[in-house]
Amino acid sequence: MVKVNGDEMNIAGMTVAQYLDTTSYDIARIAVERNGDIVFKAEYETTVIEDNDSLEVVSFVGGG
Numbered sequence: 871m872v873k874v875n876g877d878e879m880n881i882a883g884m885t886v887a888q889y890l891d892t893t894s895y896d897i898a899r900i901a902v903e904r905n906g907d908i909v910f911k912a913e914y915e916t917t918v919i920e921d922n923d924s925l926e927v928v929s930f931v932g933g934g
Contacts, residue, residue, distance in 0.1 A: 871921065871922070871925045872919055872920075872921065872922070872923045872924070872925060873923070873925065874889075874925045874926075874927065875925070875926055875927055881919055882919055882920055882923070883918065883919070883920075884918070884919050885914065885915055885916065885917060885918055885919070885934040886902055886904070886913070886914040886915075886917045886919065886925075887914040887915045888911055889901075889919060889925075889926070890914065890927075892900075893927075894927060895927060897911070897914075897927055899930045899931075900927055900928060900929050900930065901928045901930070902914070902925060902926070902927050902928075903925065903926040903927075903928070904917065904919070904922075904924070905921055905923055905924055906923055
């Protein structure tokens with residue numbers, strides 16, 4: 871199991887890109903952290919999510 875924003879999910883074995891494809895996140899407006907380290911957008915396709923990983927997906931919103 872993998873924790874995503876505090877929720878347990880069964881996504882081990884997927885890449886970050888594959889996981890994000892199953893969500894409604896706007897890829898251009900998010901940051902992904904895996905086990906405390908930022909995952910760069912160029913690495914989404916090659917970063918494999920492993921069992922016991924912890925992901926944080928943060929959406930940026932505009933405003934003023």
